[in-house]
Amino acid sequence: MPTVEELYRNYGILADATEQVGQIRRQAIKELPQFATGENLPRVADILTQLLQTDDSAEFNLVNNALLSIFKMDAKGTLGGLFSQILQGEDIVRERAIKFLSTKLKTLPDEVLTKEVEELILTESKKVLEDVTGEEFVLFMKILSGLKSLQTVSGRQQLVELVAEQADLEQTFNPSDPDCVDRLLQCTRQAVPLFSKNVHSTRFVTYFCEHVLPNLSSLTTPVEGLDIQLEVLKLLAEMSSFCxxxxxLETNLRKLFDKLLEYMPLPPEEAENGENAGNEEPKLQFSYVECLLYSFHQLGRKLPDFLTAKLNAEKLKDFKIRLQYFARGLQVYIRQLRLALQGKTGEALKTEENKIKVVALKITNNINVLIKDLFHIPPSYKSTVTLSWKPVQKVELGQKRTNEDTTSGSPPKKSTAGPKRDARQIYNPPSGKYSSNLGNLNYERSLQGK
Structure with a gap:
């Protein structure tokens, strides 16, 4: 059996080998698992993990295969070597070791990924999560959420607590700090799929209502092209179902209500001749209103007398006027959209313009249903709607997973800086009078980049 010194001396030879002896390097990598016995195995895992930094695709595949083979011999020992390099190794080794875990763990059989092994992964991951980048955090959430032991209610609750800790929900929120805003969004995105009727989103929803909504207009983000305000409102809407x-509750409902009023304008005043006194009618921002109305509708169920008992008569009257005005404009656009899409099927619906119109119809129909509930006396909170972007989101995430899982044949490429968000479709009708011709609708801002 080789000594530890011999193992690391051989690693030095491998690391320093030139292109001319590439074949010797590859053969040595193939042979390394044979040395993985007893106390040597974690050290072999450590060496193989360091060799992940190779840019030679053939060598990279060999290293991956060698790591997988010793994983099946002794999962705990192999994890020791991997996490040693993740915690203490060079940046490129750390990055590739994390990606190895995120793509390869799920390929291992149940007899390898035992409960004890999963507990070790969780314990070691918590150490790493004390200091991670946004991209690393996302990868670790992918690793942890894939563990069988964390797919139970209590397991998902553990993950939510991990995310909340990363999000720093106890700290003061700084809307003008793009890193602070980005961290909150990254963490919330990871938390949203974990929420359910048994794993509540209360802590996150409370934080958004108390700290984020009041600062919505001053939010900054380092992600170019991201509509940060709409992004926040979408996350809040998705979480509100599981609060x-x-x-x-009453205080936060009031904050949500006040923000909703900002996006539901009063009708313009009429001059004596019946024309608008102002130059143009206010812009109706349907995408934002869908999110805010949905969130208000979900939380309002918990305090159904909020509108009738918690608001004074003047404020309630003001709200009803805004609802009526918005509803009138809504009906115009719903009719126009239905007319424009009437008879269109298959390829015709796949054009960019028609895809936008389909999403627009979902948004306006959702708002219409929610407004009808609030017009009831007393208000009703019984209707159920599916948020307009949900089906699009599922397809995009599925495609993203496929892309990530097909990178094992070559060394991972350096990802572009900054977090990316799947493209979203957004519909905002133009300002000015309601158009009688759908062709006049303004689609300039209908697609948001990442």
Whole structure:
């Protein structure tokens, strides 16, 4: 059996080998698993992990295969070597070791990924999560959420707590700090799929209502082309369905209500001749209103007398006027959109313009249903709608997973800087009078980049 010194001396030879002896390097990599016995195995895993930094695709594949083979011999020992390099190794080794775990763990059989092995992964991951980049955090959430032991209710709750810790929900929110805003968004995106009727989103929803909504207009982000305000409102809407008992429900409902009023304008005043006194009618921002109305509708179920008992008569009257005005404009656009899409099927619906119109129809129909609920006396919160972007999101995430899982044949490429968000379709009708011709609708901002 080789000594530890011999193992590391041989690693030095491998690391320093030139292109002319590439074949010797590859053969040595193939032979390394034979040395992985007893106390040597973690050290072999450590060496193989360091060799992940190779830019030679053939060598990279050999290293991956060698790591997988010793994983099946002793999963805990192999994890020791991998996490040693993740915690202490060079940046490129750390990056590739994390990606190895994120793509290869799920390929291992159940007899390898035992409960004890998964507990070790969780323990070591928590150490790494004390200091990670946004991209690393996303990869670790992918690793952890794929573990069988964390797919239970209690397991998902553990993951939510991990995410909340990363999001720094106890700290003061700084809307003008793009890193602070980006961290919150990255963490919330990871938390959203974990929420359910048994794993509540209360802590995140409370934080968004108390700290983010009041600062919505001043949010900054390092991600070019991202509509940060709409992104926040979409996340809030998705989380609101799973909010549990909230300590300051009335206060936070009021914050949500006030923000909703900002996006639901009063009708313009009429001059004596019946024309608008102003130059143009206010812009109706349907995408934002869908999110805010949905969130208000979800939380309002927990305090159904909010509109009738918690608001004074003047404010309630103001709200009804805004709802009526918005509903009138809504009906115009719904009719126009239905007319424009009537009879279109298959390829005709796949054009960029028609895809936008389909999404626009979903948004306006959703708002219409929610407004009808609030017009009831007393208001009703019984209707159920599916948020307009949900089906699009599922398809895009599925495609993203496929792309990530096909990179094992060559060394991972350096990812572009900054977090990316799947493209979203957004519909904002133009300002000015309601158009009687759908061709006049303004689609300039209908597609948002990442």
């Amino acid at each position: 549990g008992d909230m300590e300051k």
